[in-house]
Amino acid sequence: xxxxxxxxxxxxPGSLDDRDAVRxxxxxxxxxxxxxxxxxDLHGADAVVLPGGFSYGDYLRCGAIARFAPxxxxxxxxxxxxxxxxxxxxxxxxxxxxxxxxxxxxxNDVRRFVCRDQRLRIEARTAWTAAYRAGQDVVIPIKNGxxxxxxxxxxxxxxxxxxxxxxxxxxxxxxxxARDIAGIANAAGTVVGLMPHPEHAVxxxxxxxxxxxxFFTSILTSLVSA
Amino acid sequence: MIDTVERAAxxxxxxxxxxxLGLAPDExxxxxxxxxRRPTAAELAVYSVMWSEHCSxxxxxxxxxxxxxxxxxxxxxLAGIGANAGVVxxxxxxxxxxxxxxxNHPSYVEPYQGAATGVGGIVRDILAMGARxxxxxxxxxxxxxxxxxxxxVLPGVVAGIGGYGNCLGLPNVGGEVVFDPSYLGNPLVNALxxxxxxxxxxxQAAATGVGNKVVLFGAKTGRDGIGxxxxxxxxxxxxxxxxxxxxxxxGDPFAEKVLIECCLELYAAGLVxxxxxxxxxxxxxxxxxxxxxxxxxxxxxLERVPLREPSMSPEEVLASESQERMCAIVAPGRxxxxxxxxxRWDVLATVLGEVTATGRLEVDWHxxxxxxxxxxxxxxxxxxxxxxxxxxxxQDGLVADGPDRLPRPDDLRALLLRMVAxxxxxxxxxxxxxxxxxxxxxxxxxxxxxxGVVRIDEATGRGVAIATDGNGRFTRLDPYAGAQxxxxxxxxxxxxxxxxxxxxxxxxxxxxxEDPGVMWQFSEAVRGLADGxxxxxxxxxxxxxxFYNQTGATPILPTPVVGVLGLLDDVGRRTPMGFAxxxxxxxxxxxxxxxxxxxxxxxxxxxxxxxxxxxxxxAAEQALARVLRTAPLRSAHDLSxxxxxxxxxxxCLRRDRGATVAVDGDPxxxxxxxxxxxxxxxxxxxxxxxxxxxxxxxxVPCLALGEVTEQPTLTVVxxxxxxxxxxxxxxxxxLPALFD
Numbered sequence: 001x002x003x004x005x006x007x008x009x010x011x012x013p014g015s016l017d018d019r020d021a022v023r024x025x026x027x028x029x030x031x032x033x034x035x036x037x038x039x040x041d042l043h044g045a046d047a048v049v050l051p052g053g054f055s056y057g058d059y060l061r062c063g064a065i066a067r068f069a070p071x072x073x074x075x076x077x078x079x080x081x082x083x084x085x086x087x088x089x090x091x092x093x094x095x096x097x098x099x100x101x102x103x104x105x106x107x108n109d110v111r112r113f114v115c116r117d118q119r120l121r122i123e124a125r126t127a128w129t130a131a132y133r134a135g136q137d138v139v140i141p142i143k144n145g146x147x148x149x150x151x152x153x154x155x156x157x158x159x160x161x162x163x164x165x166x167x168x169x170x171x172x173x174x175x176x177x178a179r180d181i182a183g184i185a186n187a188a189g190t191v192v193g194l195m196p197h198p199e200h201a202v203x204x205x206x207x208x209x210x211x212x213x214x215f216f217t218s219i220l221t222s223l224v225s226a
Numbered sequence: 227m228i229d230t231v232e233r234a235a236x237x238x239x240x241x242x243x244x245x246x247l248g249l250a251p252d253e254x255x256x257x258x259x260x261x262x263r264r265p266t267a268a269e270l271a272v273y274s275v276m277w278s279e280h281c282s283x284x285x286x287x288x289x290x291x292x293x294x295x296x297x298x299x300x301x302x303x304l305a306g307i308g309a310n311a312g313v314v315x316x317x318x319x320x321x322x323x324x325x326x327x328x329x330n331h332p333s334y335v336e337p338y339q340g341a342a343t344g345v346g347g348i349v350r351d352i353l354a355m356g357a358r359x360x361x362x363x364x365x366x367x368x369x370x371x372x373x374x375x376x377x378x379v380l381p382g383v384v385a386g387i388g389g390y391g392n393c394l395g396l397p398n399v400g401g402e403v404v405f406d407p408s409y410l411g412n413p414l415v416n417a418l419x420x421x422x423x424x425x426x427x428x429x430q431a432a433a434t435g436v437g438n439k440v441v442l443f444g445a446k447t448g449r450d451g452i453g454x455x456x457x458x459x460x461x462x463x464x465x466x467x468x469x470x471x472x473x474x475x476x477g478d479p480f481a482e483k484v485l486i487e488c489c490l491e492l493y494a495a496g497l498v499x500x501x502x503x504x505x506x507x508x509x510x511x512x513x514x515x516x517x518x519x520x521x522x523x524x525x526x527x528l529e530r531v532p533l534r535e536p537s538m539s540p541e542e543v544l545a546s547e548s549q550e551r552m553c554a555i556v557a558p559g560r561x562x563x564x565x566x567x568x569x570r571w572d573v574l575a576t577v578l579g580e581v582t583a584t585g586r587l588e589v590d591w592h593x594x595x596x597x598x599x600x601x602x603x604x605x606x607x608x609x610x611x612x613x614x615x616x617x618x619x620x621q622d623g624l625v626a627d628g629p630d631r632l633p634r635p636d637d638l639r640a641l642l643l644r645m646v647a648x649x650x651x652x653x654x655x656x657x658x659x660x661x662x663x664x665x666x667x668x669x670x671x672x673x674x675x676x677x678g679v680v681r682i683d684e685a686t687g688r689g690v691a692i693a694t695d696g697n698g699r700f701t702r703l704d705p706y707a708g709a710q711x712x713x714x715x716x717x718x719x720x721x722x723x724x725x726x727x728x729x730x731x732x733x734x735x736x737x738x739x740e741d742p743g744v745m746w747q748f749s750e751a752v753r754g755l756a757d758g759x760x761x762x763x764x765x766x767x768x769x770x771x772x773f774y775n776q777t778g779a780t781p782i783l784p785t786p787v788v789g790v791l792g793l794l795d796d797v798g799r800r801t802p803m804g805f806a807x808x809x810x811x812x813x814x815x816x817x818x819x820x821x822x823x824x825x826x827x828x829x830x831x832x833x834x835x836x837x838x839x840x841x842x843x844x845a846a847e848q849a850l851a852r853v854l855r856t857a858p859l860r861s862a863h864d865l866s867x868x869x870x871x872x873x874x875x876x877x878c879l880r881r882d883r884g885a886t887v888a889v890d891g892d893p894x895x896x897x898x899x900x901x902x903x904x905x906x907x908x909x910x911x912x913x914x915x916x917x918x919x920x921x922x923x924x925x926v927p928c929l930a931l932g933e934v935t936e937q938p939t940l941t942v943v944x945x946x947x948x949x950x951x952x953x954x955x956x957x958x959x960x961l962p963a964l965f966d
Contacts, residue, residue: 013484013572016395020667023684052665054393057480110966113388113660143392143662200664205798206681207664 008045016053028216050091063093092193103151109176138211247274282608285739312767328772337382342390350503356429357421369410371649393479398661399678411777433520448534451475451547500555523582616742628837656961689797691725698783700839706754721851725792737781804880816904887932
């Protein structure tokens with residue numbers, strides 16, 4: 001049997017959910033590898049999670065500084081070669097700023113930070129969602145101030161046509177995202193950006209459900225079968 | 227021109243603006259006596275902020291002593307009153323530190339920044355104890371919910387708390403939102419933080435070890451917050467709100483987040499010999515307190531302080547309350563390592579000076595001596611006042627005007643829907659959904675649960691529960707009882723989760739100490755709280771006094787906010803508040819009397835405040851807590867504002883379960899009275915006997931009311947029946963309608 005898969009979790013100054021992502025990776029059975037923003041080395045990680053938070057304070061535009069962090073060099077290069085990358089919340093914003101994913105995330109239409117248990121439908125089969133049934137309903141927390149996904153109509157049509165809408169909000173759109181989009185993938189299905197926080201739904205004791213664990217177990221099966 | 231010590235000695239008669247800085251003439255004379263000359267401008271700045279009410283506790287000290295003198299014996303207290311925050315032993319080598327503080331006036335002047343920096347300040351207090359901050363909560367009080375100024379203040383305060391706390395990565399797990407006309411011109415924004423550390427890792431706020439270096443690290447120093455403690459926090463408000471805006475600090479949560487991680491790395495590497503946060507009174511406070519608590523001597527070259535604004539005067543540098551700064555004492559041989567850790571986190575760190583054997587705090591500005599004082603006289607030997615105390619002349623009339631004369635309603639169904647929708651009782655989700663409650667992955671219970679529960683050790687499931695409560699109306703009617711009622715409610719809330727309550731923090735929000743009526747309220751409340759803590763065996767570990775909360779001559783309702791901390795050996799065994807399984811038996815624990823004085827019903831329906839508050843029975847609270855901790859419960863929810871009716875609604879709405887119950891006697895009294903030492907619980911039918919046995923053993927009245935139902939309706943047999951959807955709409959529409 002192959003050695004345990006290594007999943008890198010990046011810490012930027014201002015990352016908040018990095019330790020939660022590390023816990024989720026470990027719970028899923030992979031070996032978490034802490035990656036530091038200033039270190040342009042993935043230390044042998046087979047996949048990478050960009051966690052939630054406010055990288056570098058996000059005073060300019062969310063993720064706009066983080067995309068220039070040294071660690072993004074090997075991540076962006078790796079992603080173009082098939083390295084699975086999951087960007088959660090601020091990580092999603094970084095992936096958009098890095099042009100690994102299309103579109104952008106803007107201030108919530110309600111003009112407030114929103115934290116709530118959110119129903120979602122998992123729609124696309126990707127490296128990070130293989131463990132879910134197509135169309136599966138899950139409950140995963142969202143917590144963001146700038147989580148409204150926007151893109152031009154052509155891009156949105158493309159994402160829909162190519163089956164790259166990973167998850168959609170159910171029971172009310174919390175932030176004004178275009179077409180209720182909660183997450184999207186690149187064309188290869190290896191890079192996924194997600195506004196909700198699956199790392200906060202890995203244990204019913206500390207989250208609304210364990211529905212989020214599937215994102216982290218998915219990557220194990222995806223990498224083993226790849 | 228720099229006002230040096232030498233110059234001060236040469237110009238004894240130079241007039242000084244001590245009154246503008248908030249010092250009384252006799253206080254100024256005392257400074258001259260201590261120094262044997264007039265103070266320099268810098269010294270005057272230091273004394274004026276440190277001798278302010280906010281920093282010196284000069285009006286409250288003589289009363290607060292009771293918390294120490296009356297403290298129940300416990301070996302759990304590792305650090306108590308006088309430290310930045312109290313520390314309690316949580317078992318297995320873990321310690322927990324927690325404290326609540328006020329940021330009332332800044333939050334009225336500039337709601338967003340005032341509330342944001344309130345969070346930042348309490349978090350640095352916890353950090354300075356050597357702990358990782360793990361949770362926050364915010365007890366908030368505003369004017370009437372529909373007042374125009376509340377629409378200005380509340381959204382700003384809530385956004386500020388969220389904006390700062392969310393960026394720090396601290397889950398917000400509880401708190402309060404209260405509306406009353408007395409807070410209209412003076413909202414209360416209190417902030418609580420909990421931190422976790424190993425028992426051997428407590429940091430000391432003392433500058434010891436002659437030759438050790440004094441290192442300032444964190445944000446640069448700017449002109450914000452100058453005089454925050456003296457001008458803003460220690461004086462009565464007038465209409466000069468705009469002119470006081472420069473006294474409000476401006477927060478940078480990102481700077482604080484990296485400061486937290488940087489400090490924790492410094493602690494882990496053993497690089498810190500002493501540390502203090504910079505909060506109220508800024509460097510003046512940190513330097514004098516560190517020196518006073520340590521070897522007593524310190525030399526500082528003030529021009530080394532990195533400035534945002536290069537033209538700042540030395541007095542401004544000393545008084546600035548710029549946020550996100552800490553001051554550490556570091557052994558000379560470890561300074562290089564210390565600076566390297568700071569550099570890794572991009573945190574600015576500067577060696578300002580060193581610990582000396584002179585017994586004096588000496589501060590130079592470009593080589594010229596501008597401060598030369600005995601630090602104890604600044605930090606620990608400030609003025610102490612025995613303020614006049616007088617029972618307010620309207621107190622008797624207030625107590626005599628009981629709620630008995632108020633007309634009682636016929637239609638209890640309509641009353642229930644009005645009460646559930648009232649600003650005092652409605653859903654707080656509009657507020658709390660703006661706070662991150664999930665970050666760090668250890669939140670086991672958060673609002674609207676009775677208490678926040680946070681896991682502190684993943685391996686064992688050990689955790690803490692914490693709740694804050696305060697009832698200004700009860701305290702107005704009877705300050706001694708009111709403080710105990712706040713304590714009892716927080717204690718009960720913690721016990722409802724299954725935790726064992728062990729320690730107390732408090733934030734005492736009152737009007738002007740120069741008003742004898744206010745001082746009567748204050749002294750009675752402190753006496754009540756100290757007595758209550760002794761009876762419950764829960765020591766006060768620290769806290770904060772906020773005076774001068776009033777508009778013109780009218781003080782706020784006296785508002786002692788009490789925080790209780792409890793321990794859970796295994797958070798997996800916590801009891802949530804919501805009804806869970808259809809068929810479970812709904813049980814009322816505790817005795818119900820007729821208690822409507824100061825009640826939510828009297829206030830919401832009649833705008834009435836009078837009579838006596840509910841009876842306090844701390845022995846009954848202890849007995850109830852024992853039952854709540856040991857019984858096999860599916861859910862538990864304390865009864866407080868709004869009585870049984872409100873509790874049933876909240877238990878039903880939490881997990882969308884209905885209930886059918888029956889009540890004895892006058893249904894209005896049964897449903898809306900606010901008698902204390904009560905909880906509504908649900909148990910599996912098979913466990914009912916065990917619960918009844920336990921209740922009997924502890925002498926707690928135990929009455930089966932009915933059962934949890936699948937059908938989404940709350941029914942009180944022969945009294946009312948309301949679909950949960952209607953209750954939810956009533957509860958959840960009020961705040962969005964007011965503030966969206």
